[in-house]
Every structure is written in C-alpha cells, then in structure tokens.
Amino acid sequence: MKKLELAMLLGMIISVFSAGFCGFAEEYDSITDTVFRLHILANSDSNEDQTLKLKVRDAILEECSYLFEDCENAEQSAEVAEDNMEYIRSTAEKVITENNYYYDVKCEVAEMYFDKRVYDSVTMPAGKYSALRITIGEAKGKNWWCVMFPPLCIPAVSGEIEDYEGVFTDEELEMLNNPENYECRFYILELVEKLKMHFEN
Numbered sequence: 001m002k003k004l005e006l007a008m009l010l011g012m013i014i015s016v017f018s019a020g021f022c023g024f025a026e027e028y029d030s031i032t033d034t035v036f037r038l039h040i041l042a043n044s045d046s047n048e049d050q051t052l053k054l055k056v057r058d059a060i061l062e063e064c065s066y067l068f069e070d071c072e073n074a075e076q077s078a079e080v081a082e083d084n085m086e087y088i089r090s091t092a093e094k095v096i097t098e099n100n101y102y103y104d105v106k107c108e109v110a111e112m113y114f115d116k117r118v119y120d121s122v123t124m125p126a127g128k129y130s131a132l133r134i135t136i137g138e139a140k141g142k143n144w145w146c147v148m149f150p151p152l153c154i155p156a157v158s159g160e161i162e163d164y165e166g167v168f169t170d171e172e173l174e175m176l177n178n179p180e181n182y183e184c185r186f187y188i189l190e191l192v193e194k195l196k197m198h199f200e201n
Contacts, residue, residue, distance in 0.1 A: 032125075032127040032128060032129050033074065034073070034074055034150075035074055035124065035129050035130075035147055035149065035150070036071075036074040036077035036078055036081075036129070036130050036131065036132070036147070036148045036149040037112070037114060037129045037130070037131040037132070037145055037146065037147050037148060038060070038131065038132050038134075038145060038146050038147070038148045038153060039112060039114075039131045039132065039133045039134065039143060039144075039145040040053055040056060040057055040060070040134045040135075040136070040143060040144045040145065041053075041133070041134070041135045041136065041139040041141065041143045042136055042137075042139070042140075042141030042142060042143070042144075043101075043103050043136045043137030043138050043139065043140065043141055044137070044138065044140050044141040045140075045141045045142055046141070049136070049137070049141050050141060050142065052095075052096065052099055052101060052136070053136060053141065053142075053144060054144065055095050055099065056092045056095050056096065056134065056136065057144055059091050059092065059094070059095045060088065060091060060092060060134070061153055063091050064084070064087070064088050064091055065148075065151070065153070067080050067081075067084050067087075068080055068081075068148055068149060068151065071149055073149070074130055074149050075130075076149075077148055077149040078109050078130050078132075081109050081132045081148075082109055085107050085108075085109075088107050088132070088134070089105050089106075089107040089134075092105045092107070092134055092136070093105045096136065101137075103136050103137030103138075104136075104137060105134065105135070105136060106133075106134070106135045106139075107132065107133070107134050108132075108133050109130065109131070109132055109133070110130075110131055110133045111128055111129070111130055111131075112128065112129060112130075112131045112133065113126070113127065113128050113129075114126060114127065114128075114129055114131075114145065117145075117146075124147065124152075131145070132148060
C-alpha cells in the first residue's frame with residue numbers, strides 16, 4: 001500500500017510542477033481560504049434523527065444567520081461563530097428538547113475536509129475548509145452542510161443564488177462557474193489533500 005501511495009504522490013508532484021499548475025493551486029487554496037462552511041451531523045440515520053437534523057438546520061439558518069450578515073471574510077465569520085458559540089448551541093438544543101429528544105449538542109469551529117458540492121451554477125471544490133460544526137447526540141448519522149460565507153446557505157434552501165463578484169476574483173469565479181474545464185487539476189489537488197490527511201492521521 002505504501003508503494004502505491006508513494007507512486008501516486010510522485011506522480012502528483014510531477015503534475016504540480018507542470019506549466020501553469022502552480023498558479024491554479026494558488027487559486028484553489030484561495031477559494032478554500034475564502035469560504036466558511038456550516039456542518040451539521042445527525043445522531044443516526046433513522047428517519048426521526050434525520051428529520052430532527054433538518055429542524056436544527058432550519059433553526060440555525062433562521063435564528064443565527066443575522067450574526068454573520070456583516071462578515072466580510074471567512075476569518076471574521078469564524079470569529080463570530082466562536083464569539084456566539086453558546087447562543088448557537090442553545091438554539092440547536094432548544095429545537096431538540098422541543099421535539100422531545102435529549103441529545104447532547106456540541107458546537108465548534110474546525111478545519112474539515114468536504115467533498116465537491118454543486119449549488120445551481122456554482123461548484124464548490126472538494127478540500128479542507130474552516131467550518132462551524134454542530135454534532136447531535138452520537139453524531140453517527142448523515143450530515144448536512146452548506147456555505148455560511150459567502151452566504152450560500154439561505155439561497156441553497158430557497159433555490160436562489162446571488163452574484164458573488166467582489167468576494168471571489170475573476171479567476172476564482174471562472175473555476176467555480178465552469179469546473180468542467182478544471183476537472184483533471186481539481187482531481188489531482190483533491191488526491192494530494194487526501195494523502196496529506198492520510199499521513200497526518
């Protein structure tokens with residue numbers, strides 16, 4: 001297994017140093033650094049726990065989104081989440097107790113790996129992002145996640161996507177709006193990220 005991983009790593013190193021790839025990698029890193037995400041993990045995969053997860057989601061988006069309205073970047077969004085962690089946790093906890101469950105709720109800002117996600121015309125590449133992570137009970141069920149900054153969560157629920165010029169550069173918007181033109185390079189960077197996580201663990 002180690003030999004296979006080494007061969008993959010060497011192949012990716014060659015690709016990374018190919019013409020034009022370093023600039024792409026910088027734009028990729030800039031996107032992951034620009035985004036702050038929301039991640040909610042259900043107690044289990046039962047229908048009841050999954051329904052409860054979505055109720056917690058709705059409450060967080062309806063009652064806590066205003067906290068992030070004036071945030072100008074992902075770093076500031078993470079700071080706001082840290083400063084209001086108890087309010088966010090109590091909001092989730094209130095929904096749970098109102099639905100006659102007594103699960104523990106944990107909230108934290110964490111660096112997490114996310115798979116690729118499509119929001120209508122915008123494709124958020126896979127990678128490691130900063131996120132507000134909310135876990136319910138044993139946290140063994142399917143998760144739900146979206147983007148808090150720039151604010152894609154509410155549009156994702158309502159079916160509307162805003163114009164994010166000014167948040168991302170023209171090059172980053174091109175990557176987000178036309179990912180099919182970058183599939184091979186995205187794939188290589190995703191493999192690099194997964195290998196990093198493998199060796200870190």
